[in-house]
Amino acid sequence: MSKYKFNDNQIAIIEKLGLNLGIEEAEKLFTSDEHSWEELETLLKVANALYRSGYPIIEDEKYDEYLNYFKTHDPDNPYLLNVEPEVLIDSKTVRLPKKMLSTDKAYSFDEIKKWTERITKAASEIEFDQNLIEIRVTPKLDGYAAYDDGVTLYTRGDGVRGQDITRAFERGLKVAENAGRGLGPGEIVIKKSYFDEVLSEKFENSRNIQAAIIAEKKVDEDVQKAIDEGACVFYPFSLLENWTGSIEELLSNFESILEDIWNSVDFDVDGLILESTNEPIKEHMGSTRKFHRWQIAFKVNDATAEVEVLEVVPQTSRTGRVSPVAVLVPTKLSGATLSRVTVHNYKMVKKNGVGPSAIIKLVRSGLVIPKIEEVIKPAEPELPENCPSCGAHLIWEGDHLICPNKSDCPAQTENTLIHFFKTLGNVDGFGPKVIEKIANQGIKHIHEIYQIPKDQFVEFGFGDKTSQNLIDQLQVSREIEIEDWRFLAAFGVTRLAGGNCEKLLQHYDVVQVFEISVEDMVKIDGFAQLSAEAIVEGLANVREEFFKVYSLGFNLSVTPKESDRESSDSPIAGAVVVFTGSMQQGSRDDMEKNAKALGAKVAKSVTGKTTFLVTGDKVGETKIKAARDKGVKVLTEQEYLKLIGEL
Numbered sequence: 001m002s003k004y005k006f007n008d009n010q011i012a013i014i015e016k017l018g019l020n021l022g023i024e025e026a027e028k029l030f031t032s033d034e035h036s037w038e039e040l041e042t043l044l045k046v047a048n049a050l051y052r053s054g055y056p057i058i059e060d061e062k063y064d065e066y067l068n069y070f071k072t073h074d075p076d077n078p079y080l081l082n083v084e085p086e087v088l089i090d091s092k093t094v095r096l097p098k099k100m101l102s103t104d105k106a107y108s109f110d111e112i113k114k115w116t117e118r119i120t121k122a123a124s125e126i127e128f129d130q131n132l133i134e135i136r137v138t139p140k141l142d143g144y145a146a147y148d149d150g151v152t153l154y155t156r157g158d159g160v161r162g163q164d165i166t167r168a169f170e171r172g173l174k175v176a177e178n179a180g181r182g183l184g185p186g187e188i189v190i191k192k193s194y195f196d197e198v199l200s201e202k203f204e205n206s207r208n209i210q211a212a213i214i215a216e217k218k219v220d221e222d223v224q225k226a227i228d229e230g231a232c233v234f235y236p237f238s239l240l241e242n243w244t245g246s247i248e249e250l251l252s253n254f255e256s257i258l259e260d261i262w263n264s265v266d267f268d269v270d271g272l273i274l275e276s277t278n279e280p281i282k283e284h285m286g287s288t289r290k291f292h293r294w295q296i297a298f299k300v301n302d303a304t305a306e307v308e309v310l311e312v313v314p315q316t317s318r319t320g321r322v323s324p325v326a327v328l329v330p331t332k333l334s335g336a337t338l339s340r341v342t343v344h345n346y347k348m349v350k351k352n353g354v355g356p357s358a359i360i361k362l363v364r365s366g367l368v369i370p371k372i373e374e375v376i377k378p379a380e381p382e383l384p385e386n387c388p389s390c391g392a393h394l395i396w397e398g399d400h401l402i403c404p405n406k407s408d409c410p411a412q413t414e415n416t417l418i419h420f421f422k423t424l425g426n427v428d429g430f431g432p433k434v435i436e437k438i439a440n441q442g443i444k445h446i447h448e449i450y451q452i453p454k455d456q457f458v459e460f461g462f463g464d465k466t467s468q469n470l471i472d473q474l475q476v477s478r479e480i481e482i483e484d485w486r487f488l489a490a491f492g493v494t495r496l497a498g499g500n501c502e503k504l505l506q507h508y509d510v511v512q513v514f515e516i517s518v519e520d521m522v523k524i525d526g527f528a529q530l531s532a533e534a535i536v537e538g539l540a541n542v543r544e545e546f547f548k549v550y551s552l553g554f555n556l557s558v559t560p561k562e563s564d565r566e567s568s569d570s571p572i573a574g575a576v577v578v579f580t581g582s583m584q585q586g587s588r589d590d591m592e593k594n595a596k597a598l599g600a601k602v603a604k605s606v607t608g609k610t611t612f613l614v615t616g617d618k619v620g621e622t623k624i625k626a627a628r629d630k631g632v633k634v635l636t637e638q639e640y641l642k643l644i645g646e647l
Helices: 008-017 025-028 037-050 060-073 110-127 192-199 204-215 221-226 247-252 254-262 277-284 346-352 413-424 432-439 446-450 454-459 464-479 484-489 498-505 517-524 528-550 562-566 588-597 621-629 637-643
Strands: 093-095 135-141 144-148 153-155 162-163 183-188 233-237 243-245 268-277 296-299 301-315 321-332 336-342 359-365 371-377 395-397 400-402 576-580 599-602 614-616 633-636
Touching: 008 025, 008 037, 025 037, 037 060, 037 413, 110 247, 110 268, 110 296, 135 247, 135 254, 144 233, 183 192, 183 204, 192 204, 192 221, 204 221, 204 233, 221 233, 243 254, 247 254, 247 454, 254 268, 268 277, 321 346, 321 359, 336 359, 346 400, 395 528, 413 432, 413 446, 446 528, 454 464, 484 498, 498 621, 517 528, 576 588, 588 599, 614 621, 614 637, 621 633, 633 637
Parallel strands: 576 599, 576 614, 614 633
Antiparallel strands: 093 162, 135 243, 135 268, 144 153, 144 183, 153 162, 183 233, 268 296, 301 321, 301 359, 321 336, 321 400, 359 371, 395 400
């Protein structure tokens, strides 16, 4: 089996569960083939929490497989009798206006038929005219369940108590179909077409975005843009496209109803919801602690086929990641003829032998994108050495092949320009749409943008006033002081984001980093051999462009050197400090800069290595207690300012 490694977001969610096991023990649960009943219950709890928080660790099918196995052998376990809860870090729960239960699942037509027989039996028991039984079928949206009572928006939580996430509406989230508030239960979703076209390179899946919409922390600007453009919505179930008819009509036309309803919305769908609309039947059938008996979800069994691979073609994305696409012998699956399938990454190509003449097991769940389930007959893989877009030498980054040529790779041009101004963070006006317009005029490099005169901006289609504003903003970006590490990070060198830039610049000046050897870089704490090799190669690729931009005269503040920090008599010199909550003295960013100037190392999350947790307003007791449990000293903002002598 695959080895599982939790990331920081997943670890934070697991810690919130309060399970009596460590992170490494939790990871082993997903690696092992054998589990005790207690371990299987824990695995299900962890997998459910991660999925509902937007950071899934296993596929839905695998979760259902574990769940069904658990049901067979321990049907009375409390976990199976209650609604799978959502987990929101540091959020207080509130009682829902109405219970929101899970939905029982069916995987075959026979199971649906048996469910309709239970509906018919219930009608007979209360002497309800069976000719009046009505079934409603809607798409089962794969989103984030919520309830809107017109005043407050709640998460489903455990079905009885959820969290207040009204902030999602305050951020601009709209109700689907331009409807008003207060329509009860629904799902927070993002348009599938928008995600595929705009956000799929940045986010692994749409649940990451759904979780970001309701999170307490500041919304990512790409997610905020999706909200502003109406791609993210709260979709009340009552407004969904639906088929309504008799049981006889449902069973006679089930496949066509399935296809029509599945394709009726531009959102991720992972099944259908079938329910009786007759109130007397619903009231009589009632519900268990976990789901309504008058409702069921139909999930399509996977369609599979064994297919021969003709070739594997590399494609460079706008972020520089090179994706392998397997060209197949055309094969019909779930009503569609498939001739291409994206392989997850080149590590999978290499490890599993996905190459010309390989035989793969292709799976298509319902009507969604196909994927490779298994390599039945491996073949010699063909791994590209050079970028198909620019010819640059490719490097490995984790499981992926990456083109490090951020400056001159045509596939990456636009994204490189966007990344520069976004990371710089001190200039308005140069967002994705403006950059796209400029890039369409053949401008490929950062320094070229700074050389565009006003009349050329006008020729590009910008108005006279806008053109002048763009010129002014470019000038401002050179005058406003920014950190040298941020400036370096803006060039997008692989494995050289802000944190690593800051580490480097604690030992070298910004112009000296281009002369560092791999051997010298490895000597710095935090840089392994492979990372150092990738960074040195990436720096060589952007060197020419860096110095062209640097020569334009930016106002850079210099990162304090490690040697200066060690000799500092500051009370926080060498300490690891984390700031949380709203600060009164200044912005958190300002506080962090000041702490660094005093020789401290600033981190974003609390670990066993943290020295001080500095708390502002609105910090949950859970976070404070968790820090103290790790031996971290917790200081209020006032106590911290007194410590550093600024009060």
